[in-house]
Amino acid sequence: MSASEPSAGTSVRLSIRVTALCWVLVLLDGLDLFVYGATLPGVLADRDFGLTAVSGGEIGSLTTFGMMLGALASGILTDRTGRRKIIITGVTVFSLAAAVCAIAPTVAVFGAARLVAGIGLGGLLPSAIAMVMEYAPAWRKNLAVTVVMTAHQAGGALAGALGMTLVESMGWRSVYWLGALLLVVVVPAVVLLLPESLTFLLAKGKTERAEAIATKFAVPLEQFAPEPAAQRRGGLRGLFTASMRLTTLLFWIASFAGLLLVYGVNTWLPTMMRGSGYNLGSAISFLLVINLGGIAGMLVAGRLADRFGARPVAIIWFALTAAGVGLLALHLPLAVTYLVVFLTGAWLFSAQTLIYAAVGAYYPADSRATALGWVSGVGRLGAVFGPWLGGVLVASGLSSFGFVVFAVAGLLGAAMVALVRKAGVPRPDLATPRAA
Template identity: 85%
Template sequence: MSVRETDAATVRLSLRVTALCWLLVLLDGLDLFVYGATLPGVLADKGFGLTAVTGGTIGSLTTFGMMLGALSAGILTDRIGRRKIIITGVVVFSLAAAACAAAPTPSWFGAARFVAGVGLGGLLPSAIAMVMEYAPAWRKNLAVTTVMTAHQAGGALAGALGMTLVGSLGWRSVYWLGALLLVPVLPAIVFLLPESLTFLLAKGKTDRARAIADRHRVALEAFAPEPAEDRRGGLRGLFTPAVRLTTVLFWIASFAGLLLVYGVNTWLPTMMRGNGYNLGSAISFLLVINLGGIAGMLVAGRLADRFGARPVAITWFALTAGGVGLLAVHLPLALTYVVVFLTGAWLFSAQTLIYAAVGAHYPADSRATALGWVSGVGRLGAVFGPWLGGVLVASGLSTMGFLAFAIAGLLGAAMVSLVRRPTLVAQPA
């Protein structure tokens, strides 16, 4: 094969892996956000007996499960492979959806949502690592941000299913649908998604890697793992002298990023109502900010491939702080929609760019662990953000809520700005 044919085959394989992982992250987002979309219907089901307090506890259990899933899967995927963890994650949260649909009691339902969280949290870092390791150097960041648009699309799909199915078929129908999607998706993933060639080479499994490369007619050398000064993998690889400060800084930045994502997504309509907007406008802001998130990720990915994920993440966090702070000012409605859209474009992309930056700072044998732990530790922010917003709103301090979230944006920008440029891993051209 000519060099041009080999390069074309590499791009095709990257697009296949990205498309498959996009589908899986869509299901991840659907299963994550379906709880909020169906919760009103579950609470209205008097025969089931779920209370608002228990409903809040179950939501926290899901987040806690995601944290455990991200932390454990990140380590495991650097030991046994990306593909196995991805497939396991899909199976776990799909079967958990079936358990939710069949749940006879709130306790059963809560346990199933916890298990779903473990599967959801485990899939994401493995999928991001897989996508980055198959993407050409000049499009790694765009590949990551493209895959993460699926999370927002999954949230939108969950809302649409909640609106169309819960009233007519009941809340259980949405969970049954989520479980049934495993039937066509699992065979497609098993037969079409290859193991990461970079992972196989890093583990010395050259024969298996060459068989996959020959099957897809790609040059195996293009997937060689990056040289590193210290080859310690797993969790120890996050605390080598060269990267231990970087690890802590990324953890804090991820905490700030997910605090923003979950805090703003949870309380934006309520805070906007407290700032003088009517109910219809306040709810529509949530749709607009998520649409902005989808558009922003595609823009951020292209900019990150040109200038690097780290500087774009710093800029995006700072702009998020400005946008959230500006929402505390009652502006004309049309201008407010513009500010909300732009804030969404910056807010969701900022957190995604942390994942992209992490992938560029760690070698292949600890990359998924780094992604899993930055996602897992960040989940503490996902818990703290909604709680903080709730405390401020309950105290009649909606304006202070905007200020608190703006400070979180500045914290994220500060932490990423302190991260040193990567020296262990070759940078994209």
């Protein structure tokens, strides 16, 4: 069968293959990222190591600063080197950095390793999202993104589970060793099974390689054709055309608010809940529950976004996140607290993911990876600020006030996404519902 006679079943199977591989990679991304919050109480309790609450917040910010650098760099480099190389490099970097964390003799070495890990983490995520959106059917792109991002929350839930089971029995270093060992199995599988972006290959004139992939998987190559060279405005220029510059800025601010929430809450939730009177075991379990809620919320949000659009669902999800985080400032009965934490996770992580889905629908293919990289990268300023702010509030004995601050960030995200419609028009080729 030639590429001009595609099989819908084969095309769907290729989408599933790419989505599954990226799901595993994003799982490792989430595990490596959220394991810091899960192990932080144990690291703080290790008096010989010497980590304090303030330096713990600073290291959390170093990680997200590295993610900002990685996301910004990947947004530019992916248009030159291809998404596949960026993805493979990212997972290799953060896995090796996990090994350094496991053997770190000092806080300084540990912090440096977390910075390097952040670079790998930041580079992988936007490239993986762009790859999944490229291969997903047009009527399921939002669901494909949210399905992949369930892996981020699954990684966070796994980090919470490991924090509860391994930190007290085997020490906090054991969790980082586990993250490093996964590199041995995952990277070779990705090298063998993950295809390069067909849009990238065609844009770079590598037609024979693109045809070989299209023929192998029986997909219609013409649907991946980039815009004519004269009409392309890839790279940063494509983000600041007259019709898109305000949209770009609004997405950046919304991502700042969303990532401030995601990383601030995930880094400090166990410690803040412990400061509110919960014991260590239940405090860490809240991290597990909020990420399980995130998984459920992703699947619901993806289906709603494919039906109603990513933008309106994101607005509602940000507003609900603000309400949920605000309620955590109250010392509710334990069962009610678990429910609130679960629902907050369902809204919190989906809200940020829907920003990525909306960005994919607002920008053309030749600048989509750059747009995702820079929305993620600029948003990392919020991710840098969130853990630092949480550390300052905890050190000052203001844990409950931290929940209020994070709730305000949710309202800011809702407001910025609500203004996007006035700044640009979504691309209909990526938002058209499936015909009945």
